[in-house]
Amino acid sequence: MVNPVKSGSPHASSPCRRKYLFGPVNSRRLGLSLGVDLVPVKTCSYDCLYCEVGLTTNLTCERKEYVPTREIIEELDCFLQELVPHGNRIPPDIITITGSGEPTLHTGIGEIIAFIKNSTDIPVAVLTNSSKLSDPAVRLALLAADVVIPSLDSALPASFRKVNRPARECADPLEIIDGLRAFTEEFGGKILLEILLAEGINDSEEDIVALVEAVKCIRPERVQLNTVVRPPAEGWVRPLTADRLSEIAGRIQSCPVEIIADFSGSGNRRSADAGGQEIEKMLKRRPCTMSDICEALGLGPDEAGILIEELIESGRIRENIYDGRRYYQPENG
Known part of the structure; x- marks a missing residue:
């Protein structure tokens, strides 16, 4: 059984507020998840065609302290003190660093993960678009997490630019694949690589062949195959069928594959x-x-x-x- 709060965790001194935390809400992949949002809305290194949060308004690869690290930690501390046995809130299954932009752009992400790990036995997950994993400092910051879910939607430069529309400094998919491979070698937790495919954009035969090879290079624990199932940033983007996803999943032989697209x-x-x-x-x-x-x-x-x-x-x-x-x-x- 998970011990929600470790002994010695400092007690929050003011009433809890919820500016950077959301949930807990149920996640099909992770269970009951408390979300932690590290960057302002739509501050991201990509402007993905399919993004369910909408068009990116601050397209950047710059890492900085977008919101105060101290305030995020104070909110987390307050939430943890409300958990049983100290409080009456049932603990979540996991704390997920995610949100409405790219969390690895925040320079305090390592400090925030460290605080969670030092304060509770609840595992930590990080969702990232992988754009900063070529940076050794980012990889180091994520090492204390339990689960990292990076994404890679294309291994071909043209398709990558088309589907993810990256900031200029984050526009090389080969560099991103190298960063993913390095992180897999360094990380001791679970890596679940998400691949999202959209009809006619990044699902050509050439795309699939390149992705299969990239997965072999990266060597994640599992691939999670997805498609567009919610209203995307660009309304004309279309999903793949369940049959087409199944066919593509069968071509990835180097690790287990699960289809996570929720068609129901x-x-x-x-x-x-x-x-x-x-x-x-x-x-x-x-x-x-x-x-x-x-x-x-x-x-x-x-x-x-x-x-x-x-x-x-x-x-x-x-x-x-x-x-x-x-x-x-x-x-x-």
């Missing part, structure tokens, strides 16, 4: 802290279906429907139909 949108796990504000927080991170909201917040369809209707009527969120499915997102998103 169903779920059955319950979380906590449901309500209109929690729904809004979810939707600021990505568009969600009714099933997503019910699953993450532990709501029944009737209860969620009432809250969603109130948010729509108040002009805070709106509906969006994508690929025949109804999503909800912020009115200004």
